[in-house]
Amino acid sequence: MVDLEKHMKKGLVERPTGAILAFADYTSKMPNMIKFTVGEPDFNTPEHIKKAAEKSIEDNHSHYAPSNGTLGLRKAASNFLAKKYDQHYDPETEIVATNGVTESIYDMLTAVLNPGDVMVIPTPIFPV
Structure with a gap:
């Protein structure tokens, strides 16, 4: 296997985990914690959504959307x-779908x- 780190920019390899991911990891270890950090669900993707994704790929709906x-x-x-x-x-004319709240807030501002x-x-604000 190729050691990709030796081909990467040194500062990138040494970059620490982002603060939000470190905080999410920290809070994951707390018992009875309801997390509102990185938006990672605490359940697997439901089967009907997996099947819809497979059908979408089979129907060639795999290109950039508007x-x-x-x-x-x-x-x-x-x-x-x-x-x-x-x-x-x-x-x-009145609804826009974005890739998440950060993009939505940026677009609006x-x-x-x-x-x-x-x-x-x-x-406090949501750190990015």
Whole structure:
């Protein structure tokens, strides 16, 4: 097996674990802890989701999706919000799917802030 570390940038190999991952590891050792750290579920992927993923690959749905999410996903989100919360949004113009909350917050802030704007960030905050 090739020793990849000898081919990597020295500083990268010596880089310590990120603070959020270290904190998640630390809290994992606490009994009766409900963690809201890295978003890692405490259960395996359900079988129906695994099968849907396999079918999606077989149907060649393995390419980049639109940057705002597929229309099917946005429609499902719209239907969920309508049924659960009686909130109605147009999936074509009012719903965006992102790769997680960090991307969503970044997208929202870059859409409304301009150079020179001042923003107050309360703490504690989610470390990235």
